Amino acid sequence: MMQPNLIPVLDPNPLPAPYWVFVSLLIITFVLHIVAMNFMLGGAVVALMAKWRAKNRVLGNRVFFDVAKKLPSLLPATITIGVAPLLFVQVLYGRFIYTSSVIMAWPWFLVLIFLTVAYYGFYYVSFRSGQHPGRAGTVMLSSVILIFIIGFLFSNNLTLSQTPSRWGAKYFADPSGWNLNLSEPTLIPRFLHFFVAAVALGGLFLVFVALANWKRDHEYARQVLQFGGKSFLYATMAQFAVGIWFLISLPRGMRMLFMGDSPLATALFLVGLTGGVAAIVLMSGALRNENLRVAAYLVPGIVAVVIACMSVMRDLLRDAYLNPWFNPGQIAEKTQWSVFPLFLVLFVSGVILWLVMLARYGFFGSRKESAQ
Amino acid sequence: MNYPVWDVAFGAGLLIALVAILHVFVSHFAVGGGLFLVLTERKARHKNDAELLDWLKRHTRFFVLVTVVFGAVSGVGIWFTIGLISPVATSNLIHAYVWGWAIEWIFFFLEITAALLYMYGWDKLEPRLHQWYGWIYFIAAFASMVIINGIITFMLTSGSWPKNYEFWKGFFNPTYFPSLAFRFAIALALAGIYALITTSVQKDSALKTRIVRWSAWWIVPSLAALPLLARWYIHRIPPDVWASASGSAPTPTLYAGMAVFLLIVTFVLALLSLIRPGRIHLAFSLLVALVALGAMGSFEFVRESIRKPYVISNYLYANSLYAKQIQGDGGFNVDAVNSAGILQTAKWIKVRELTAADQATVGREIFRVECESCHTANSYRGLRHYLALRKWDENKIQAMIGGLEFMHNGIMPPFAGTDQERAALAAYVSSIYPVAATAPVAADGKTVFMQNCSMCHRVNASDALFKNLPKDANTASEAMKDLTSLFPLMPDLKLTEQQRMALAQWVNAQRTAHGIEAPMEGGN
Numbered sequence: 044m045m046q047p048n049l050i051p052v053l054d055p056n057p058l059p060a061p062y063w064v065f066v067s068l069l070i071i072t073f074v075l076h077i078v079a080m081n082f083m084l085g086g087a088v089v090a091l092m093a094k095w096r097a098k099n100r101v102l103g104n105r106v107f108f109d110v111a112k113k114l115p116s117l118l119p120a121t122i123t124i125g126v127a128p129l130l131f132v133q134v135l136y137g138r139f140i141y142t143s144s145v146i147m148a149w150p151w152f153l154v155l156i157f158l159t160v161a162y163y164g165f166y167y168v169s170f171r172s173g174q175h176p177g178r179a180g181t182v183m184l185s186s187v188i189l190i191f192i193i194g195f196l197f198s199n200n201l202t203l204s205q206t207p208s209r210w211g212a213k214y215f216a217d218p219s220g221w222n223l224n225l226s227e228p229t230l231i232p233r234f235l236h237f238f239v240a241a242v243a244l245g246g247l248f249l250v251f252v253a254l255a256n257w258k259r260d261h262e263y264a265r266q267v268l269q270f271g272g273k274s275f276l277y278a279t280m281a282q283f284a285v286g287i288w289f290l291i292s293l294p295r296g297m298r299m300l301f302m303g304d305s306p307l308a309t310a311l312f313l314v315g316l317t318g319g320v321a322a323i324v325l326m327s328g329a330l331r332n333e334n335l336r337v338a339a340y341l342v343p344g345i346v347a348v349v350i351a352c353m354s355v356m357r358d359l360l361r362d363a364y365l366n367p368w369f370n371p372g373q374i375a376e377k378t379q380w381s382v383f384p385l386f387l388v389l390f391v392s393g394v395i396l397w398l399v400m401l402a403r404y405g406f407f408g409s410r411k412e413s414a415q
Numbered sequence: 416m417n418y419p420v421w422d423v424a425f426g427a428g429l430l431i432a433l434v435a436i437l438h439v440f441v442s443h444f445a446v447g448g449g450l451f452l453v454l455t456e457r458k459a460r461h462k463n464d465a466e467l468l469d470w471l472k473r474h475t476r477f478f479v480l481v482t483v484v485f486g487a488v489s490g491v492g493i494w495f496t497i498g499l500i501s502p503v504a505t506s507n508l509i510h511a512y513v514w515g516w517a518i519e520w521i522f523f524f525l526e527i528t529a530a531l532l533y534m535y536g537w538d539k540l541e542p543r544l545h546q547w548y549g550w551i552y553f554i555a556a557f558a559s560m561v562i563i564n565g566i567i568t569f570m571l572t573s574g575s576w577p578k579n580y581e582f583w584k585g586f587f588n589p590t591y592f593p594s595l596a597f598r599f600a601i602a603l604a605l606a607g608i609y610a611l612i613t614t615s616v617q618k619d620s621a622l623k624t625r626i627v628r629w630s631a632w633w634i635v636p637s638l639a640a641l642p643l644l645a646r647w648y649i650h651r652i653p654p655d656v657w658a659s660a661s662g663s664a665p666t667p668t669l670y671a672g673m674a675v676f677l678l679i680v681t682f683v684l685a686l687l688s689l690i691r692p693g694r695i696h697l698a699f700s701l702l703v704a705l706v707a708l709g710a711m712g713s714f715e716f717v718r719e720s721i722r723k724p725y726v727i728s729n730y731l732y733a734n735s736l737y738a739k740q741i742q743g744d745g746g747f748n749v750d751a752v753n754s755a756g757i758l759q760t761a762k763w764i765k766v767r768e769l770t771a772a773d774q775a776t777v778g779r780e781i782f783r784v785e786c787e788s789c790h791t792a793n794s795y796r797g798l799r800h801y802l803a804l805r806k807w808d809e810n811k812i813q814a815m816i817g818g819l820e821f822m823h824n825g826i827m828p829p830f831a832g833t834d835q836e837r838a839a840l841a842a843y844v845s846s847i848y849p850v851a852a853t854a855p856v857a858a859d860g861k862t863v864f865m866q867n868c869s870m871c872h873r874v875n876a877s878d879a880l881f882k883n884l885p886k887d888a889n890t891a892s893e894a895m896k897d898l899t900s901l902f903p904l905m906p907d908l909k910l911t912e913q914q915r916m917a918l919a920q921w922v923n924a925q926r927t928a929h930g931i932e933a934p935m936e937g938g939n
């Protein structure tokens with residue numbers, strides 16, 4: 044028996060602003076979300092590596108707790124920023140993401156439980172200290188594992204949302220929602236790509252910790268710089284292997300987008316690759332010469348550009364996957380002029396107020412930590 | 416049916432209720448508790464009360480651990496859960512109200528940042544600046560309530576939105592302001608109730624006394640105001656909708672009673688805490704919180720259940736069918752499904768061919784797409800439970816399904832589909848609690864009424880049955896032979912002669928007991 048087209052029809056309400064507005068908001072807020080996530084997850088991972096692998100135990104413990112104190116702020120940053128792409132992805136791709144979520148409903152629901160537990164775990168660790176470590180290491184590891192799983196579930200859901208041809212078989216085999224998307228060839232390399240990036244950014248986070256301590260405690264800061272910079276280096280090198288794996292795992296038509304078929308996708312890819320190579324070269328130089336400026340300003344700047352390029356590529360890839368089923372031109376649009384401008388005004392005011400809040404707290408002062 | 420239905424064995428409705436109730440209990444605290452923090456800090460500094468300040472610092476940590484962690488995650492949890500359970504409604508809401516949520520998100524972001532800086536700033540910031548963060552926190556938290564309240568109340572009383580689809584028409588709907596006031600009062604009360612918890616673990620009894628008295632100022636007046644605010648709220652709900660909570664439908668009525676009862680208990684407990692404020696115990700403060708959680712949960716339950724059959728009032732039914740045909744509904748409205756059939760309309764259905772052999776299997780699929788958003792077979796709102804009370808055989812079930820929209824003050828949407836599909840659904844439903852067509856039937860009037868009529872009729876002077884059924888038992892029994900001829904939408908129930916006589920006599924007895932007048936003989 045043939046399954047008729049399983050893709051849900053849209054609801055009758057038009058898009059309340061032009062399509063490109065939502066695409067831009069989605070990409071921008073996604074970049075912010077993923078950067079916050081990278082600092083949080085990657086920071087936690089390098090903190091654990093420092094605790095367990097550093098030859099100097101005192102140093103390792105100090106790094107560990109320095110990072111741990113920031114995690115209760117980085118996790119809510121990840122979540123809070125994540126709400127925005129969650130809104131916009133539903134606005135644009137609700138038909139796909141709701142469906143894939145229902146198909147893997149229980150794992151998707153478990154994200155909430157894991158998140159809550161991991162979150163309290165981070166608080167527990169942050170309330171400990173080098174003198175009273177308690178079970179800080181174990182708890183941190185548990186939180187990291189849970190967050191790792193959450194990221195993996197996100198990748199499951201997003202890849203499933205882009206492959207409607209898999210839906211029917213999965214759902215009808217188990218409508219109670221115990222499904223994943225493990226048979227997807229891109230799943231593992233795609234997720235690893237995110238995870239390895241997180242470790243690299245965790246390394247950069249340590250570079251910021253070094254920056255914050257440079258004058259206060261120079262010896263410590265130097266060691267932190269080396270540890271963080273190396274984590275960044277090795278992870279980014281590994282990223283080339285993972286990235287190639289990801290590229291190979293893509294269906295041919297999509298792979299070719301980045302290799303000439305689409306000028307935009309190809310250009311972004313080239314910028315990304317060049318940026319990656321440049322970051323590696325610059326960072327290794329900076330570690331050799333102990334050049335804090337390069338490590339803490341130039342490299343992160345380049346990395347920011349790379350992440351932005353990669354995020355746009357990710358969106359182009361989604362368009363390619365959904366191309367047979369999704370045509371933005373067919374979505375009705377009716378901008379809600381009575382409220383959209385209010386959003387813009389409040390958004391700008393909100394950002395200003397937010398910066399003022401950070402400034403008055405001393406975040407941009409010379410002695411305070413620079414990253415939160 | 417447009418989307419796949421998540422088959423939750425214990426009931427999808429229960430899951431969303433759980434997530435939502437825990438979330439509101441914390442998120443209202445996040446609003447009221449914010450004001451509590453700044454005003455308490457001001458008071459403590461004003462009076463130079465170092466112990467109070469010290470407690471407040473610890474209370475802030477508790478506040479952040481509860482609201483910023485659990486509150487925020489459970490708020491995301493509501494998004495996840497409604498997307499899983501009501502994707503059609505979520506999709507409609509997101510397209511109509513995404514700018515509302517986007518605005519709320521701005522406040523949410525400011526709120527979380529301010530809360531963290533307030534907590535970490537206790538030892539770092541000078542007092543005025545510290546309180547500045549507290550105020551920003553509270554204002555942002557209140558603002559996010561101002562926004563979200565518009566969307567929640569819109570679902571209950573959509574105002575003129577289903578006609579003009581205008582953002583602000585739906586937002587500032589009839590229950591917007593009473594609901595905002597009501598929720599704010601709850602938020603203030605919860606600020607005091609949560610404060611009792613952290614107070615109870617303090618050692619210094621003089622300090623405890625001061626805080627408990629101060630908390631009482633938050634709890635007692637707010638709770639006392641709730642009945643008045645509730646009246647205002649109820650007044651703005653259309654009377655036929657509110658009727659569900661005042662007797663016409665069992666579940667909302669039960670929970671409305673619970674809400675009132677638990678509210679009174681909370682109030683009394685709050686007063687009791689004032690008798691020996693210096694010795695308040697952790698167990699006691701947790702009890703107060705638990706009862707308040709029950710009261711609040713019951714209130715939310717009432718709101719959710721009187722909204723039924725809709726998820727967005729006068730627009731979308733809880734089972735994701737549009738109430739009326741709307742351009743762009745994809746054929747998912749009741750009329751269209753009645754003519755095309757649910758098996759041909761629904762996308763996520765496995766078996767589309769109906770044969771005599773697999774009636775019940777196909778009926779199961781129909782149940783999943785049309786009923787499972789609220790019901791299960793055996794657990795939450797389980798049909799087995801209802802059928803055990805009513806003892807309907809398959810034929811009667813089929814007849815009854817034809818009138819779902821009349822039952823319990825219209826709390827269910829109508830069945831949508833062809834007659835054959837209705838028969839298939841009946842075959843499945845009757846397999847949940849099989850009753851043979853030949854099984855003996857009850858013959859006392861009260862049971863006959865309960866099993867056959869009480870879904871739609873109530874003992875009441877304005878009820879059509881009690882108003883119009885002829886007084887003479889023989890005439891009445893004769894009339895009830897063919898119910899559809901009495902009123903075309905009544906199911907064709909085929910009661911036995913004995914049942915009809917017993918029912919007619921019981922109806923008369925009720926009339927006497929309740930002072931309901933019977934129609935004049937020969938009238939009608």
Ligand code: HEM
Nearest residue numbers: 073080122125126128129132190193194197198201237491
């Ligand atoms: C701490 C736990 C989290 C981790 C590790 C995490 C990680 C990720 C990853 C790896 C992706 C990309 C997946 C892919 O494309 O294959 C992603 C996407 C996304 N995340 Fe998170 N996330 C977390 C929490 C959250 C939360 C709590 C929210 C919502 C409030 C959220 C919202 C989103 C959204 C909406 C996307 C998809 C955006 C798009 O498709 O353009 N995330 N996340």
